[in-house]
Every structure is written in structure tokens, then in C-alpha cells.
Amino acid sequence: MKKPTLKERIIETALVLFEKNGYHGVTVDQIVTESGSSKGGFYHNFKSKDELLYYIHDVFISYVLEKAREAYDNFDTPVSRLCAMIQSFTKVFDLYKPHITVFYQESMYLTGEFNQQINEKRDDYRKLIIQVIHEGQENGEFRTEVPAEISAMAIIGMVNWTYKWFNKDGPLTIESIALIFNDLLLHSLLTEKAKNQEAVQAFLIKGQPIQK
Amino acid sequence: MKKPTLKERIIETALVLFEKNGYHGVTVDQIVTESGSSKGGFYHNFKSKDELLYYIHDVFISYVLEKAREAYDNFDTPVSRLCAMIQSFTKVFDLYKPHITVFYQESMYLTGEFNQQINEKRDDYRKLIIQVIHEGQENGEFRTEVPAEISAMAIIGMVNWTYKWFNKDGPLTIESIALIFNDLLLHSLLTEKAKNQEAVQAFLIKGQPIQK
DNA sequence: CGTTATGTACCGACTAGTCGGTCTGTTTCC
DNA sequence: GGAAACAGACCGACTAGTCGGTACATAACG
The missing domain is CATH 1.10.357.10 (Tetracycline Repressor, domain 2)
Structure with missing residues (x-):
């Protein structure tokens, strides 16, 4: 099992959070924090x-x-x-x-x-x-x-x-x-x-x- | 048919807007404007x-x-x-x-x-x-x-x-x-x-x- | 009856806070 | 050394909710 890329980690984290709290119940900051990343990392991977x-x-x-x-x-x-x-x-x-x-x-x-x-x-x-x-x-x-x-x-x-x-x-x-x-x-x-x-x-x- | 109260009008308006744009896709201001009401009127009727x-x-x-x-x-x-x-x-x-x-x-x-x-x-x-x-x-x-x-x-x-x-x-x-x-x-x-x-x-x- | 008091429905400018997105670095990797 | 990947402080637009005030009805009073 190769170590997951940041993009994959962000998606995984977002998925769990979205399922629980809904898309609008989750902020980009939360995703970034929970996935151990940053705003820069996020917006580097997603528009x-x-x-x-x-x-x-x-x-x-x-x-x-x-x-x-x-x-x-x-x-x-x-x-x-x-x-x-x-x-x-x-x-x-x-x-x-x-x-x-x-x-x-x-x-x-x-x-x-x-x-x-x-x-x-x-x-x-x-x-x-x-x-x-x-x-x-x-x-x-x-x-x-x-x-x-x-x-x-x-x-x-x-x-x-x-x-x-x-x-x-x-x-x-x-x-x-x-x-x-x-x-x-x-x-x-x-x-x-x-x-x-x-x-x-x-x-x-x-x-x-x-x-x- | 008795004329609808403001509360009813707000609910009707919100319903139509929510169905189309989702709860988070609609602001209180929109509801208020579309129903011909005001922020005050809204928060008088709803907490x-x-x-x-x-x-x-x-x-x-x-x-x-x-x-x-x-x-x-x-x-x-x-x-x-x-x-x-x-x-x-x-x-x-x-x-x-x-x-x-x-x-x-x-x-x-x-x-x-x-x-x-x-x-x-x-x-x-x-x-x-x-x-x-x-x-x-x-x-x-x-x-x-x-x-x-x-x-x-x-x-x-x-x-x-x-x-x-x-x-x-x-x-x-x-x-x-x-x-x-x-x-x-x-x-x-x-x-x-x-x-x-x-x-x-x-x-x-x-x-x-x-x-x- | 006219006047004053009181409760209720409603108005809308304003605010405090939030959140998506940007920008300027810094690190990592080839 | 240069490009890609990432960090995080910062920005500005937006929005739920507030608050002082108005309009109007009904009631109380003299």
C-alpha cells in the first residue's frame, strides 16, 4: 500500500466530514486541519x-x-x-x-x-x-x-x-x-x-x- | 379564502426557494425580499x-x-x-x-x-x-x-x-x-x-x- | 367621546462573525 | 537551480441575527 498523496488524503477527510455534517456544514479550514494540510495544499490540488x-x-x-x-x-x-x-x-x-x-x-x-x-x-x-x-x-x-x-x-x-x-x-x-x-x-x-x-x-x- | 398571514407567506416563499436552491443556497434576505417582508418580520415569526x-x-x-x-x-x-x-x-x-x-x-x-x-x-x-x-x-x-x-x-x-x-x-x-x-x-x-x-x-x- | 396607555406586528440599517479564496513565502524533489 | 508542492497569514464578500424604531389596533381612563 503506497502512501496516499495529499489529494487523496484531502478527499478521504472531506468525505467523512461531508457525510457527517453535509457539504455546507464543513469548512475548507476544517478539511485542511483534519487532513493535516493547509489552505495552500488544498488550493494547489483543487480549483x-x-x-x-x-x-x-x-x-x-x-x-x-x-x-x-x-x-x-x-x-x-x-x-x-x-x-x-x-x-x-x-x-x-x-x-x-x-x-x-x-x-x-x-x-x-x-x-x-x-x-x-x-x-x-x-x-x-x-x-x-x-x-x-x-x-x-x-x-x-x-x-x-x-x-x-x-x-x-x-x-x-x-x-x-x-x-x-x-x-x-x-x-x-x-x-x-x-x-x-x-x-x-x-x-x-x-x-x-x-x-x-x-x-x-x-x-x-x-x-x-x-x-x- | 382568507388572506395569508406573513408567516404563511414566508413559509410558502421559502419552500419554493429551498426546493430550487437548497437550504444553504437561499439567504434570509432573499426569502424576505421575495415574500415582500423584512428581516424584522421574519425574526418576529421565527426564532x-x-x-x-x-x-x-x-x-x-x-x-x-x-x-x-x-x-x-x-x-x-x-x-x-x-x-x-x-x-x-x-x-x-x-x-x-x-x-x-x-x-x-x-x-x-x-x-x-x-x-x-x-x-x-x-x-x-x-x-x-x-x-x-x-x-x-x-x-x-x-x-x-x-x-x-x-x-x-x-x-x-x-x-x-x-x-x-x-x-x-x-x-x-x-x-x-x-x-x-x-x-x-x-x-x-x-x-x-x-x-x-x-x-x-x-x-x-x-x-x-x-x-x- | 376623545385621549392616553399598552401590546403586537413589522420594518430596515447595522454588526459581528464566518468562510471561500488569494498571495507571498518556504520547503521538497528532481 | 528551478519547478512543483505545500504552508499559513490575510482579505473581502457575504450572511444570520440584532436592535431601535414605526404603525396600528385595542383597551383603559376621565
């Missing part, structure tokens, strides 16, 4: 406090988007693609919980240019989910009674909200939660016929309540 | 900018909690209770969208006393949902493979997230969205046997995709 916020957003959304694309490429059916995406996304909470909290709490304070770049990636992610659902509706595995756009937002909402309540030291691991999410989703989105396919059954939870 | 934020939070959460309790009291089966709660909650978006946006974006900036009071009501709401699911699991209508606590958070997440994307002028009314949410929920939470009951079937969507 502004805004840019730091942008970096944090970008690291997270870029990672998630890439993982979703990988999930899409590595599987070849709508069900397995969707499940893989949900799993990879949910698992990100272990790694990037502070990023995610900041992402959803503070994105409105991103200005102009920064805001636009993040929004593009966010849109790409949403479109990818909608696309998978559409593909599933076309091949008859997904119910068509519910519009794909709404299903997508329901999914995204369910998963995203996890940042408000997930606790690493709680009774369930993030992996268990990901399994539950997949189970809930498939039960609500698939046709009865599709649910009976063997390949799908593997994603559903049977019998006893899931445990850690 | 601080914080207290204004608290008021906005409280109006919304109190309303939602009351509606949920009504829903519980007016129905007598887990399924109908849950559906009624989801419907009343979802429909609130027409009425209180700015409150909700502020509620979820800015609640972290509520301090001490204020924060505590809001959290209590939020907890009460969550507990009520969990209770209904538990009751449904006990009478055999709800699946027991998934923990009630997680189901509850999945539901709350799905519904709450609506504030990020719902648009009054979009293709779907909030009532249609509420119906879809109920359909998705029941499909994922109920046992196969329960889904076939006539009383439950009424809450499910059949045939063609739902339209406005």
Missing part, C-alpha cells in the same frame, strides 16, 4: 471547494456506471443482466457509502459545468436499466402492465434509499440485502411463466428467512 | 432560519403520519392497510412536493431539539409500516422469506425516491403511480396463495399497460 465536491461525485458515479456496463456485457439475458446490475450497485455501499451519501444529499450544490457532467452519467445509468427492462418485456419475461420507466425508478429508489439506513454493523450484510432486492424485484417484474424458469429460480429466495 | 426549516419538516411529516394512522384505522387487513398507506403517501407528492424535497435534502441541517422531534415522527412512521408487514406475515398473506424490516425500507425507498423524478406535467398522474407501486409491492411481498384472493386481485394491474 475550488466545488471541484472537490465534483471529484467525489465523479469517482462514485463513474465506478457504478462502469460496473453496470460490465454487468450488461458479461451476461446475456435480461434477468441475469438486471440481477448483476442490482448486485453490483448494492455492493457498492460497502465501498462507497460516504460518496453515495454525499452524492444524493449534495448534488444540488454542484454548479454549471460540474453539474452537467454528473447528470450525463446519471442519465446513462438510468437509461441502461430502462433498456434492460425493455429487452425483458420484448422477450416476454418481464410483465408489460407496468411501464419500464416506472419500474426502473422504483428499482433505483429502492436500492438508492439503502444509503439512508444501511449499517455495516447491522444484522445483514450488504450481500444479503442485494439478494433480497433481487428477489423482490423479480417477483414484481417478471411474468408467472418466467418465474418458473430454472435459470430464474436461482435468483429467488426459498424457505427460511435469509440470514447473515 | 431562526433553523426554526423555519423545522416548521417545513414538521408540516409534512405530521401530515403523512396522520394519514398513515388513518389508513391503519380505516381498514382491517394487512393488505388493504398497506395499500392505503402507500396510496395516501404517494398522493402527498401532489400536495407537498417542495416539503418532501426539503425534507429529504436538508434534514441533516436540523439541529438538536428540532432534529430529535422530527426523527421521532419519522421512526413512528417506519414502525407502523413494519408492523403492518409483520401482521401480514403472521396471518400468512405475506411471505416470510424476506425480513419485514427490509421490505419496509424497500417500500419506503421506492416511494420516497419519487420526489427525485416525479413531474406533475409528466405522462402519469400521481394516482397512476400509486397504483403501480401497490401492484409491484403486492407481487413481491405476498404469498402465491394470498395473491389469488379476490380482495387482493383488486389491487393488481391486469392486461394493458396503465395509462394516465
